[in-house]
Amino acid sequence: MPDLASAAFWIAVLQIIAIDILLGGDNAVVIALACRRLPQAQRNRGIFWGVFGAIALRVVLIYFALQLLAVPYLKIVGGVLLFWIGIKLILPEHEDAHGNVQGSNTLLGAIKTIIVADAVMSVDNVIAVAGAAHGSIVLVVFGIAVSIPIVVWGSKLVLTLMDRFPVVITAGGGLLGWIGGGMLLTDPAFPVPWRDIVPYSTQIASGVGALLVVAVGKWLARRQHTRLVHGELAADRAPPLQPGDPP
Amino acid sequence: MNARWLLPVDGSLPALRAVDHVIGEALATPQTIDILLLNVQHPLPSDISRFVSTDVVHDYHRETGDAALASARARLHAAGIGHAEHVLIGEVAPTIVDFAREHDCGLIIMGARGLGTVAGLLLGSVTQRVIHLTDLPVVVVK
Numbered sequence: 001m002p003d004l005a006s007a008a009f010w011i012a013v014l015q016i017i018a019i020d021i022l023l024g025g026d027n028a029v030v031i032a033l034a035c036r037r038l039p040q041a042q043r044n045r046g047i048f049w050g051v052f053g054a055i056a057l058r059v060v061l062i063y064f065a066l067q068l069l070a071v072p073y074l075k076i077v078g079g080v081l082l083f084w085i086g087i088k089l090i091l092p093e094h095e096d097a098h099g100n101v102q103g104s105n106t107l108l109g110a111i112k113t114i115i116v117a118d119a120v121m122s123v124d125n126v127i128a129v130a131g132a133a134h135g136s137i138v139l140v141v142f143g144i145a146v147s148i149p150i151v152v153w154g155s156k157l158v159l160t161l162m163d164r165f166p167v168v169i170t171a172g173g174g175l176l177g178w179i180g181g182g183m184l185l186t187d188p189a190f191p192v193p194w195r196d197i198v199p200y201s202t203q204i205a206s207g208v209g210a211l212l213v214v215a216v217g218k219w220l221a222r223r224q225h226t227r228l229v230h231g232e233l234a235a236d237r238a239p240p241l242q243p244g245d246p247p
Numbered sequence: 248m249n250a251r252w253l254l255p256v257d258g259s260l261p262a263l264r265a266v267d268h269v270i271g272e273a274l275a276t277p278q279t280i281d282i283l284l285l286n287v288q289h290p291l292p293s294d295i296s297r298f299v300s301t302d303v304v305h306d307y308h309r310e311t312g313d314a315a316l317a318s319a320r321a322r323l324h325a326a327g328i329g330h331a332e333h334v335l336i337g338e339v340a341p342t343i344v345d346f347a348r349e350h351d352c353g354l355i356i357m358g359a360r361g362l363g364t365v366a367g368l369l370l371g372s373v374t375q376r377v378i379h380l381t382d383l384p385v386v387v388v389k
Contacts, residue, residue, distance in 0.1 A: 026294050033299045033307060085294075092289075093296030093304060093336070117298040124294075163311075166289045166339075221338075 009139075015132040015175060016143040022089060022172040023125040024150035025158030027054050027117065032155040034113040042107045050114040054151045057122035058144050065130040066140060075187035078127050082180030083213050085124045090173035090217025092224060128176055131183040173217050174210040181209020251281040253352040254330075255343045255377075258286075258315035261358025265388040266319045269356050270326045282330040284319055285346060286312040287339045308336055340376035347383055356386040 003009055031050035035043045068074050129143035150157075161168050184190075185205040198204070254269055256262040273280050288308040290296075296304050312334030323330050335342050347355055360372040378385050 023294075026292065029291070029295050030298045033295070033303050036303055036306065088294045088297075089292050091293040092338075093291045093293055113298055120298075121294075162291070163289055169292055 008134075012132050012134060012136070012139055013142070015179065016129055016139060017146055018172060018175055019125070019128045019132060019179075020143060020147040020150050021154065021158065021161075022169070023085075023121060023128060024054075024147035025154040025161075026089075027121040027125070028151050028153075028155035029158055030117040030121070031114055031151075034110045034117070038107060038110055042110075046107060046110045046114065049111070050118065051152050053115065054118040054122055055148050057118055058126055058147060061122055061126040062130075062140050062144050065126045066135070066137060069130055069135065070188070072189040073187060075183050076189065078131060079180040079182075079184035079187075079209070081124075081127055082131055082176050082183060083209060083216075085128065086173040086176030086180065086213035087217045087220070089176065090170055090214065091220055128179060131179040134186070170214060170217070174214045177213030178206040178210040180213070181205040181207070184209070249279050249281045250354070251283065251350065251352045253283050253285060253343070253347045253350070253355045254319070255285045255287065255355070255357050256316060256319045257373075258318060259358060259360075261360055261388065263318055263322065263358070265356050265358045265386075266322050268386070268388045270322060270328060273328050274326065282323065282328065283346075283350060283352065284316055284323070284330050284332045285343065286315045286334050287342045287346075288312050288334060288336045289339060290336050309334060339373045340380060343373075343377050344380040347381060352383065354384050354386060355381060356388065359387050359389045 028051070031047055031054070034050070035046040038046055069078065125147055126144070129147070130140055133139035133143060182202050182205055185202055252269065254266065256266065269282060273282065288311060291304060291307075316332055316334070320330075320332065333346070335346060343355070346352075355377065357374050357377065359374060374385075374387055378387070
């Protein structure tokens with residue numbers, strides 16, 4: 001049983017909830033967007049199976065995640081992956097990086113998009129939760145349990161959150177970097193004395209990880225900025241309306 | 248050439264008060280003023296957009312942007328004032344400022360704070376950033 005009175009436990013709980021809102025919520029948004037152009041009946045079916053797949057994959061992946069993280073070097077891989085996931089979160093959408101599934105107005109197209117997204121995003125979500133859980137199976141199961149309602153109902157929440165408080169995304173990226181940095185250091189392959197000699201080594205590694213992710217993400221985002229500004233939505237160049245025009 | 252005013256809105260109440268202010272000013276002057284109504288959509292994380300086609304993401308932004316413009320559009324229509332509408336994707340404040348420069352606007356009119364009230368209190372609102380970034384005169388409507 002985890003120590004319910006320890007601050008570390010509750011910090012991990014909060015980190016896991018934050019991760020689930022961002023990564024689980026993003027998963028929900030992808031499902032909703034992929035089904036947008038389907039007729040009503042198909043859309044509901046698409047969303048249902050998309051959500052079902054996202055949850056099923058997470059449940060299956062928890063089991064592997066904990067087993068794998070005990071293997072040497074895999075935490076290093078996981079930590080680096082978390083940096084990458086964090087950077088992807090901070091980077092804004094990019095014209096070239098869009099999925100090339102153009103014809104997703106068919107159910108099949110939507111399903112293809114959703115399967116790929118569910119697979120990738122469930123892995124991201126589980127790695128992040130496993131990193132924040134520090135090997136506690138209770139916390140990992142808790143993390144996945146929390147992500148389920150978020151995948152089901154969270155798309156609106158996440159879209160509103162991102163629209164009104166875009167800084168949440170940057171903070172989330174930083175959090176993933178923080179967890180990734182700490183994860184690197186606790187790899188079994190890491191020499192233990194090294195960790196003991198340097199005081200606060202975990203905090204330092206976490207802090208460096210967070211800074212790295214935010215700095216790289218922001219830097220890459222700035223390089224994209226100019227291009228995005230000119231990305232005016234094509235159909236919006238409405239001619240100026242004259243007084244008396246019909247609404 | 249007509250005077251051209253940029254009116255960035257996000258559907259919030261302060262933004263609507265800015266719209267009302269513009270209506271009042273536009274009705275009071277004899278000259279015609281080009282009013283550019285603008286909504287800037289924050290981009291989705293690449294985490295989401297890499298799975299979904301550009302069309303769908305743009306559709307989403309267009310729809311959300313349209314909803315944010317709706318109340319301002321209705322008020323301008325009711326007052327019989329013509330305007331143009333634009334929806335852009337990007338970091339909000341710099342995008343507003345760049346748009347104003349590129350479209351030769353002479354004035355930016357906006358609400359004191361938009362939807363992100365809490366974050367605005369802590370980090371400075373979009374309006375504050377626009378004032379900081381632009382060379383143009385900015386009218387802030389409380």
